[in-house]
Amino acid sequence: MSTLIRGYEVVIGFETHAQLSTRSKIFSRAATTFGAEPNTQASAVDLALPGTLPVMNRGAVERAIAFGLAVGAQIAPRSVFARKNYFYPDLPKGYQISQYEIPVVQGGVVEFYLDQEKKQVRLVRAHLEEDAGKSLHEDFVGMSGIDLNRAGTPLLEIVTEPDMRSSEEAVAYARELHKIVTWIGICDGNMQEGSFRCDANVSVRRPGAPLGTRREIKNLNSFKFMQQAIDYELRWQIEELEDGRAIEQATVLFDPDTGETRAMRTKEDAADYRYFPDPDLPPLVIAPAWVEQVRSALPELPRAMAARFVADWGLPEYDATTLTQSKAMAAYFEATARTCGQPKLASNWIMGEVSRRLNAGEIGIDQAPVAAPALGALIARIADGTISNNAARQVFESLWSGEGADVDAIIESKGLRQVSDTGALEKIVDDVIAANPDNVAQFKAGKDKAFNALVGQAMKASKGKANPAQVNELLRKKLSG
Structure with missing residues (x-):
């Protein structure tokens, strides 16, 4: 157009x-x-x-x-x-x-x-x-x-x-x-x-x-x-x-x-x-x-690499094209994805937070303070439920600023590990339900905003450490029982 x-x-x-x-x-x-x-x-x-x-x-x-x-x-x-x-x-x-x-x-x-x-x-x-x-x-x-x-x-x-x-x-x-x-x-x-x-x-x-x-x-x-x-x-x-x-x-x-x-x-x-x-x-x-001699000496071309990222890593074509803007960016993505086994999450982080920091600092991906294996380890901890997305941003900040290099050590030192223990979460959810009868009644009357308010109360009670997915699941189970 x-x-x-x-x-x-x-x-x-x-x-x-x-x-x-x-x-x-x-x-x-x-x-x-x-x-x-x-x-x-x-x-x-x-x-x-x-x-x-x-x-x-x-x-x-x-x-x-x-x-x-x-x-x-x-x-x-x-x-x-x-x-x-x-x-x-x-x-x-x-x-x-x-x-x-x-x-x-x-x-x-x-x-x-x-x-x-x-x-x-x-x-x-x-x-x-x-x-x-x-x-x-x-x-x-x-x-x-x-x-x-x-x-x-x-x-x-x-x-x-x-x-x-x-x-x-x-x-x-x-x-x-x-x-x-x-x-x-x-x-x-x-x-x-x-x-x-x-x-x-x-x-x-x-x-x-x-x-x-x-x-x-x-x-x-x-x-x-x-x-x-x-x-x-x-x-x-x-x-x-x-x-x-x-x-x-x-x-x-x-x-x-x-x-x-x-x-x-x-x-x-x-x-x-x-x-x-x-x-x-x-x-x-x-x-x-x-x-043909010149052709055989060519590296994998950007378009071919982007097509491979779509086929092998399951990325959308837009992501694959963006990540092949340079050889260094492509290599950073593949190293991150291999570490965490979460290619789409790796793509989101590199195209989002990593690129934002690079642009702000006017530096290239090869100068990024966070190495690909460290980013991969961080994404793996998001994927396995160890930390929330909010906590992940705090860990990333520590990695980028040089406060620490080991993801698990940063999580422990800052107390960012999510509460995923079912027993502990059940007690929090039970307490929230008991303390918020009006929201419970509104949810049962079909108002979804009341459910979000209950989730917010549970997260607040856990000081942000509760696993949000588990909180959602437990709340729905108990409120529909």
């Missing part, structure tokens, strides 16, 4: 540059390490010195194949490199080696959940290309510096159809794509270092009308800024249209300090880049055996 804003339909497509995790560049042996001194990782090939020729990095191709397999795309048996011509100071050759007419990865789908609704975004392509250098403006007065360390760094550019209909859906797609590339190990996903850079093509239209003119928001390097930028751009475009002004195709930047987008340049089309096949590089030929 499309999201309408003031009667306009939102249309969003993405172009994402994932820096591939090779040790050397796509066409040279120069290193790709981040943070080196400027221009210390730029070889003669990267600098485009006369007489140098590019040589394809096999590892970059294998990572592109792995991505294609992960999203169910077609791997082109033969693809071609092209020269994309434009003139920036940080582009030594005066062109970028990329792919245009025949990319290595064609099609594919990225699936994810948004508010428990399953979404799909179709991919057009993913193609290999080299990165440009970087222009440095901040450290020089009246001049710009050029750092060519990034020049030639291998990128996989992943292009979607304009399938997204809200900023929330766009961010959910970007998070899922980030998960895929980091899960299969083709990209480290570090957005602050520029390893995963997203460009959002944003437009609006009246429902049923042709696609509107798009503006491309460049280099969004955090999910938070991504949503802010798209939301601002949508409001801006709608206001322009409602004021009678046309939208001009453009490339824009987002300023996180002002929360606004601003035009950088008129958006180029493919014709402006004058693509033509690169004469220095032969066609990239990928044999079926190579594809």
Whole structure:
């Protein structure tokens, strides 16, 4: 279902540059390490010195194949490199080696959940290309510096159809794509270092009308800024249209300090880049055996793991998809579920209390103070009736804060063990019935609220330690007798 804003339909497509995790560049042996001194990782090939020729990095191709397999795309048996011509100071050759007419990865789908609704975004392509250098403006007065360390760094550019209909859906797609590339190990996903850079093509239209003119928001390097930028751009475009002004195709930047987008340049089309096949590089030929070799080396993919969680652990599909947001989260769940034998309870705790604490502390699951076996032991004590849910939260707090590491020891030290002894509970129930004749009469007259009041009195009398299920059962038995 499309999201309408003031009667306009939102249309969003993405172009994402994932820096591939090779040790050397796509066409040279120069290193790709981040943070080196400027221009210390730029070889003669990267600098485009006369007489140098590019040589394809096999590892970059294998990572592109792995991505294609992960999203169910077609791997082109033969693809071609092209020269994309434009003139920036940080582009030594005066062109970028990329792919245009025949990319290595064609099609594919990225699936994810948004508010428990399953979404799909179709991919057009993913193609290999080299990165440009970087222009440095901040450290020089009246001049710009050029750092060519990034020049030639291998990128996989992943292009979607304009399938997204809200900023929330766009961010959910970007998070899922980030998960895929980091899960299969083709990209480290570090957005602050520029390893995963997203460009959002944003437009609006009246429902049923042709696609509107798009503006491309460049280099969004955090999910938070991504949503802010798209939301601002949508409001801006709608206001322009409602004021009678046309939208001009453009490339824009987002300023996180002002929360606004601003035009950088008129958006180029493919014709402006004058693509033509690169004469220095032969066609990239990928044999079926190579594809199968890459396939056999892939880890269990998120979608396959989620399907296994449904089949083996009996989880709902939403839970399974949420728990496979990262390898670490999935491993934490399985370790917890194996310990307690209660997969749905384990899922509820991880998706609930554990995730809430992680988000509040801005830490990952691998940094959680409560190890999976400890959480599993806690859930086991809930399942066997040793403690109530309220008591479990107190135990969890002690585990998280580091007050203790042994679940049973915490239960004993805090006196949280539930009273499950039938004789003791019968006495409490008998006393409550005797002390509350009005509630008893109301319950027998068909008022369920009176029964809840009796349960509350029994729990109060036990100082919260009575097993609620047993209290309910004993009360009903005695009141119906």
